[in-house]
Amino acid sequence: MWNTVSKGAAAVERAVKQYLPPCQEQCPINEDIQRTNVLISLLPEDPSAAAPAILEIGDYLYDKNPFFPVCGYVCGLCELECNYHAKGGAIKRRLLKRFISDTYIPYLETREEWTLVKHRENVAIVGGGPAGLMAGYDLSKRGYRVTVFEASDRLGGALWLIPRYRLPERVLASTLEGMVRMVGMDVKLNTRIGQGKWTLDKLKNEGFKAVFIAQGTPTPRTLTFDRNPVDGQDLSGVMYGQTFLYEVSHGNIRPNYFTGKKVLVIGGGNVAFDVARTARRLGGETAIVALECEDKSSRDGIPADVEEIRGAWEEGIRIVYSRGVQKIIGESERMKGVVCPKCTRVYDEKGFNPAFDPADTLVLDGDVLIVTVGQGPDWTALQTEGLVDAHGRLSVDPVTLQSRNRKWAFVGGDLRKIGFMVEAMQDGLVAAESIERHLQERDMTEGRKRVFEVQDIPMRRHYLTEPEVVWIPPEKRMHFQLFERGFTLTEAIEEARRCLSCGPCISCKACVSIGLRDSLNPVEVLTDRCCGCGICVSACFYSAIQLKDVDMGRISVTDAFKCKACGMCVSACPSGARTLGEDPLDAAVITLAAGLQKQVGAGA
Amino acid sequence: MDDEPKLVCFSCKFGWGYLTKQEGLKDASDFLMPVECSGKLDAIHLLKVFKEGADGILILACEEEHCHFQEGNFRTVKMLYLLKEVLQAHGIEKDRVRIALSLDPEGRSIPGRIAQMKKSLMALGPLNRTLL
Numbered sequence: 001m002w003n004t005v006s007k008g009a010a011a012v013e014r015a016v017k018q019y020l021p022p023c024q025e026q027c028p029i030n031e032d033i034q035r036t037n038v039l040i041s042l043l044p045e046d047p048s049a050a051a052p053a054i055l056e057i058g059d060y061l062y063d064k065n066p067f068f069p070v071c072g073y074v075c076g077l078c079e080l081e082c083n084y085h086a087k088g089g090a091i092k093r094r095l096l097k098r099f100i101s102d103t104y105i106p107y108l109e110t111r112e113e114w115t116l117v118k119h120r121e122n123v124a125i126v127g128g129g130p131a132g133l134m135a136g137y138d139l140s141k142r143g144y145r146v147t148v149f150e151a152s153d154r155l156g157g158a159l160w161l162i163p164r165y166r167l168p169e170r171v172l173a174s175t176l177e178g179m180v181r182m183v184g185m186d187v188k189l190n191t192r193i194g195q196g197k198w199t200l201d202k203l204k205n206e207g208f209k210a211v212f213i214a215q216g217t218p219t220p221r222t223l224t225f226d227r228n229p230v231d232g233q234d235l236s237g238v239m240y241g242q243t244f245l246y247e248v249s250h251g252n253i254r255p256n257y258f259t260g261k262k263v264l265v266i267g268g269g270n271v272a273f274d275v276a277r278t279a280r281r282l283g284g285e286t287a288i289v290a291l292e293c294e295d296k297s298s299r300d301g302i303p304a305d306v307e308e309i310r311g312a313w314e315e316g317i318r319i320v321y322s323r324g325v326q327k328i329i330g331e332s333e334r335m336k337g338v339v340c341p342k343c344t345r346v347y348d349e350k351g352f353n354p355a356f357d358p359a360d361t362l363v364l365d366g367d368v369l370i371v372t373v374g375q376g377p378d379w380t381a382l383q384t385e386g387l388v389d390a391h392g393r394l395s396v397d398p399v400t401l402q403s404r405n406r407k408w409a410f411v412g413g414d415l416r417k418i419g420f421m422v423e424a425m426q427d428g429l430v431a432a433e434s435i436e437r438h439l440q441e442r443d444m445t446e447g448r449k450r451v452f453e454v455q456d457i458p459m460r461r462h463y464l465t466e467p468e469v470v471w472i473p474p475e476k477r478m479h480f481q482l483f484e485r486g487f488t489l490t491e492a493i494e495e496a497r498r499c500l501s502c503g504p505c506i507s508c509k510a511c512v513s514i515g516l517r518d519s520l521n522p523v524e525v526l527t528d529r530c531c532g533c534g535i536c537v538s539a540c541f542y543s544a545i546q547l548k549d550v551d552m553g554r555i556s557v558t559d560a561f562k563c564k565a566c567g568m569c570v571s572a573c574p575s576g577a578r579t580l581g582e583d584p585l586d587a588a589v590i591t592l593a594a595g596l597q598k599q600v601g602a603g604a
Numbered sequence: 605m606d607d608e609p610k611l612v613c614f615s616c617k618f619g620w621g622y623l624t625k626q627e628g629l630k631d632a633s634d635f636l637m638p639v640e641c642s643g644k645l646d647a648i649h650l651l652k653v654f655k656e657g658a659d660g661i662l663i664l665a666c667e668e669e670h671c672h673f674q675e676g677n678f679r680t681v682k683m684l685y686l687l688k689e690v691l692q693a694h695g696i697e698k699d700r701v702r703i704a705l706s707l708d709p710e711g712r713s714i715p716g717r718i719a720q721m722k723k724s725l726m727a728l729g730p731l732n733r734t735l736l
Contacts, residue, residue, distance in 0.1 A: 002623065038672075042618075042622060042623075042709070044623050044709065044710075045709070049623075458674045459674065460674040460675050461675060461678070462669045464669060497670055500674070501672065511617075511618075511640075511672075514622075516617045516618065516622060516640070517617075517640060539679075541673060541674040541675065542674075564673060565640075566640065566641050566643065566644065566673035566676060567640065567641065567643070567644035568641075568643050568644070568673065568676060568679060570644065570646070571643065571644055571645060571646040571679075571683075572679075585639055585640075585644060585649070588637055589637070589649050589652055589653065592612060592635055592637060592653060592656075593652055593653060593655075593656035593657075594656075595634065595635065596610055596612070596635065596653065596656045596657035596658055597656050597657055599610060599634075599657065600610070600656075600657035
């Protein structure tokens with residue numbers, strides 16, 4: 001019975017100016033969040049009937065976002081802007097997606113690949129992380145022959161640095177494998193571009209007409225104090241966060257590796273917390289030393305997410321706020337501790353410029369020091385390939401991602417700007433569009449900057465509170481299995497029903513796709529009947545109606561973008577000035593009445 | 605059957621029977637009418653069906669706080685409160701209009717609810733349409 005349609009009247013439209021629900025506006029790739037939330041809310045409660053329906057929703061998501069099974073575990077950017085945020089808690093969109101993901105992954109592993117006609121040019125992708133794979137996926141679907149060059153021995157890039165207790169290996173591996181297989185991308189592993197014989201020129205000679213460079217940020221940033229590198233970073237026991245996470249994900253670090261050791265983690269970002277929580281799970285007595293202060297609302301507040309801080313705190317990780325590292329104390333080539341002066345300011349008007357109070361200094365003992373203060377691109381390779389300008393910065397157009405030095409090269413992902421996974425994916429999509437325009441010699445910028453307006457929270461008397469997210473208690477989660485419990489079918493339906501579906505219909509159309517409605521028909525106002533009383537303004541839950549002064553007097557007008565065609569204003573209007581076009585309800589009531597009359601007549 | 609009461613049932617598409625084929629639900633009553641939102645119903649619609657021969661009206665609306673269009677169900681409850689007063693002033697029993705606020709995706713309870721209401725309509729007897 002459960003069957004959705006995504007074509008014709010039910011296809012989601014894109015427009016240059018359009019309203020979106022805030023979650024979709026916030027999502028860098030504008031995933032159809034509202035549509036899939038509504039579809040989840042209409043799932044059958046019987047698991048066997050729901051399973052094919054869940055896959056249908058998954059297929060719909062997959063088409064636009066093949067990384068969605070991973071997003072369901074690690075992203076949740078949309079939740080930050082949810083209209084419900086201030087009224088009872090954001091919709092748990094990430095967990096809803098994870099719920100779809102859990103059913104979808106086994107299906108994806110055996111899903112039959114698409115038959116795509118690859119009749120277009122060869123395109124090279126340098127770097128098999130989220131940005132590169134997303135570009136490759138999109139270009140393959142457009143008919144380009146894509147080859148991905150990956151420096152390491154597996155695709156995924158920085159996604160492998162996400163600890164397993166947050167993202168299970170199977171989800172990531174299957175997603176990556178599925179992407180490559182579904183669209184038929186060529187992959188060359190262990191091939192580093194910009195080093196040795198593999199150069200951009202060689203790619204050009206091999207027949208690649210365009211290249212997307214998304215090599216990410218493989219180089220850890222070193223610890224500095226007063227703009228000078230801190231001495232002692234070559235001591236035994238000092239390592240960098242990225243390297244550490246890489247080794248853990250490759251299984252090169254045995255369990256209980258840190259048992260009986262004191263681990264100090266420097267940094268206040270999410271990666272530092274990943275490192276600390278991983279070190280804690282390896283048995284270390286762990287402390288985080290962050291430059292930033294505890295108050296997240298201040299300018300100098302710690303950048304890590306609240307959930308990470310809470311998780312770390314629960315797991316017994318000590319967090320030392322507002323401390324820098326001035327010196328690493330070494331003893332016979334081993335690191336023994338760090339000297340931490342109080343940090344009085346992190347940022348000033350110009351940006352990052354920490355100040356310290358030398359009188360207030362703390363000495364922390366430790367056996368292992370893991371520096372996680374950020375990472376950067378491999379500048380040498382970029383310089384050799386001539387992708388930087390005279391100031392040593394990347395020379396790239398921020399809108400089209402086209403390199404200013406080499407017109408056939410496009411640059412994106414963390415390499416261009418460090419951000420969330422989905423921001424890298426967005427770069428991939430932007431680059432794919434740019435590459436197509438470049439190869440077809442079309443205008444590179446026309447219509448690229450899209451302006452979205454966000455719809456406000458609808459009016460209602462009650463708002464529902466968010467469900468509690470269940471974490472395994474800290475004493476039972478000192479392992480690399482997931483610590484967060486996902487939604488059951490019933491919980492997912494319940495949470496999806498909480499979604500206010502505050503965005504406009506045109507970017508959703510869930511009800512049309514599932515057959516609850518034939519089409520969307522916004523309200524029309526019969527101006528000769530409207531007296532401008534304004535009852536409709538208060539009847540509308542979506543603030544779609546306004547009063548407007550015209551020559552004849554005052555009338556009401558409806559914003560067709562905001563109108564949901566619910567008919568509240570139609571039934572509220574005392575002068576019958578509002579209609580839903582050819583509303584099936586009116587016609588149906590007439591038919592119904594005719595049927596009644598017939599029966600009454602027969603009975604008499 | 606000539607003396608069977610004529611019951612018109614309006615049901616919200618977002619809360620009732622969306623997992624069942626609409627034709628299947630039609631069997632439950634000759635006069636079942638799915639609507640996008642119960643809040644869309646106007647008193648005029650209800651009076652019209654009374655006037656044309658209905659003996660009673662059953663409205664199946666979404667659960668409280670779960671209307672897809674925010675509070676359409678609440679609007680209907682408010683509207684019905686007033687409508688019932690008006691009907692009573694004209695000598696028509698309030699019980700001829702009922703609303704159920706619940707969720708039933710498969711619509712299993714719809715035939716039962718209709719039968720139950722028909723039974724109480726039977727006790728009330730046919731509606732004297734001259735009162736309208």
